Amino acid sequence: MTILGIESSCDECAAAVVVDGRQILSNIVATQIPFHEIYDGVVPEIASRKHTEWISEVVSEALDKAGLHPSHIDGVAVTAKPGLLGSLLVGLNFAKAFAWSLNIPFIGTDHMLSHLYAPRLSGEVPDYPFLGLLVSGGHTIICKVDDFDQVSVLGTTIDDAVGEAFDKVSKHYGFGYPGGAYIDKLAVSGNAGAFAFPLPNLHKGEHRYDVSYSGLKTAVINQLDQFRRRDGDGNLFDASPANIAASFQKTAVDILLRALLHAVEDTGLTTIVAGGGVAANSYLRSCLAGRKDLRCIFPPLDLCGDNGAMTAGLGYQYLARGETSPMSLTASARVSMFKRRYP
Ligand code: KG4
Ligand code: ZN
Numbered sequence: 241m242t243i244l245g246i247e248s249s250c251d252e253c254a255a256a257v258v259v260d261g262r263q264i265l266s267n268i269v270a271t272q273i274p275f276h277e278i279y280d281g282v283v284p285e286i287a288s289r290k291h292t293e294w295i296s297e298v299v300s301e302a303l304d305k306a307g308l309h310p311s312h313i314d315g316v317a318v319t320a321k322p323g324l325l326g327s328l329l330v331g332l333n334f335a336k337a338f339a340w341s342l343n344i345p346f347i348g349t350d351h352m353l354s355h356l357y358a359p360r361l362s363g364e365v366p367d368y369p370f371l372g373l374l375v376s377g378g379h380t381i382i383c384k385v386d387d388f389d390q391v392s393v394l395g396t397t398i399d400d401a402v403g404e405a406f407d408k409v410s411k412h413y414g415f416g417y418p419g420g421a422y423i424d425k426l427a428v429s430g431n432a433g434a435f436a437f438p439l440p441n442l443h444k445g446e447h448r449y450d451v452s453y454s455g456l457k458t459a460v461i462n463q464l465d466q467f468r469r470r471d472g473d474g475n476l477f478d479a480s481p482a483n484i485a486a487s488f489q490k491t492a493v494d495i496l497l498r499a500l501l502h503a504v505e506d507t508g509l510t511t512i513v514a515g516g517g518v519a520a521n522s523y524l525r526s527c528l529a530g531r532k533d534l535r536c537i538f539p540p541l542d543l544c545g546d547n548g549a550m551t552a553g554l555g556y557q558y559l560a561r562g563e564t565s566p567m568s569l570t571a572s573a574r575v576s577m578f579k580r581r582y583p
Contacts, residue, residue, distance in 0.1 A: 245552025317555020395449025
């Protein structure tokens with residue numbers, strides 16, 4: 241089954257063609273970063289306008305690159321939630337029109353489930369159940385995954401998402417937009433021990449799997465000097481961009497890992513599948529790669545961020561089961577299918 245996948249939930253206008261949920265024939269991602277960069281954040285009105293201008297061309301390019309005509313497509317998958325409403329509506333309505341005009345089925349999918357599906361496109365196919373670590377600009381979710389569409393949330397952020405914290409720290413210090421990749425790069429030459437930022441007090445009871453980033457963000461942005469350490473000679477470490485980036489990144493990842501390892505301990509599940517833009521973080525990847533007691537599966541770097549291939553892959557699973565969406569399907573800004581449950 242050859243599926244066209246369309247993703248427009250945020251600031252990437254993306255389309256891909258994937259066969260049988262595995263083989264990527266094309267994967268086109270047109271990023272809007274240059275249009276939002278000057279505002280240090282995604283401007284929803286600009287995002288939806290750019291999607292409207294680009295979607296047709298991006299889909300044509302995905303078909304051309306796959307060497308296919310629209311008539312070769314068996315079904316269309318599109319992100320229907322969560323995301324920016326105006327942006328989601330562009331992809332959703334395009335997908336409906338494409339499917340309707342060819343009389344083929346279409347399915348609206350959940351963007352977070354697509355991120356969890358991404359590693360399968362590179363041949364990593366873990367058995368269910370496993371733990372999911374969904375880390376992006378809008379979400380931070382630790383979950384138990386029983387099937388591609390069966391996810392129970394164990395923990396989440398009580399305030400900012402982890403990617404949002406990277407972006408806000410980067411914005412404050414002028415490191416670049418979006419912040420994650422810039423901080424990751426700067427941190428390579430920094431000393432992660434230059435600042436001892438605090439971990440949130442969230443390690444007991446019902447918050448055992450939860451994370452929080454507002455305290456860390458405040459510490460890094462407003463209270464830097466309170467957390468600056470001294471070296472062996474008693475000199476204060478430099479408040480250099482590299483030292484700030486490395487110390488912040490270490491703490492941000494340690495917060496995630498503490499909650500994740502609680503979930504490993506309590507569920508007994510030792511396979512972890514990561515997804516979302518922050519899954520590209522080199523420090524997070526190296527910390528988990530170093531855990532020989534765990535099997536940690538990360539998508540390849542080009543499938544960590546938003547893309548249409550993961551949408552097509554996930555959509556195939558539904559369509560292969562005979563499930564389709566009605567033409568009346570609407571977009572939704574929120575994650576609605578995840579239930580919060582304790583192990
Ligand atoms: O999944 P994604 O592309 O879009 C959303 O669904 O939000 O994630 C974007 C987020 C941004 O916050 C960005 O700063 C972060 O992923 N990010 C990273 C890295 N690359 C992207 N965060 C940490 N380290 C990275 N290397
Ligand atoms: Zn995403």
